[in-house]
Amino acid sequence: MVRVFAKRDKDYGLVIVATNQLETVDAMTSYAKRWEIETLFACLKGRGFNLEDTHLTHLDRVSKLVAVNALAFCWAYHVGIYKDKDKPLKRKLKSNARPQASLFALGLDVLIEGLRLVFFNNNKTVFRQLVSFLTPKPMKIGWG
Structure with a gap:
């Protein structure tokens, strides 16, 4: 016995999920x-961390x-969200209409640049600015 769920995504594509958890x-x-967890592991395996x-x-x-990589991922993702809100970049879209650079990649680039400084x-x-992204109220990025 399985139970099937279906819905349309924002691009009117069909998302179907089947489960044996009745x-x-x-x-x-x-x-x-x-899916969020899958995205985390994809980033840990090959998009910057090469675990x-x-x-x-x-x-x-x-x-x-x-554990350390998961924290670093969250840090980079948080920085990417902030950076995108502060100074939105025109990110090219791939064929699936998703941005070419993810918020994680954007944040990781900012962290790398900051850590080099x-x-x-x-x-x-x-350093204080970077560490502030581990708190609820991050400081404004003053470089880049």
């Missing part, structure tokens, strides 16, 4: 949460690395 009220909500390149095998080390120029102001 008591599930709304499989679409569960699928949306799962698999570490070749770690000890479970405790892998666990710590995934911190490490190579010992810029403490930029």
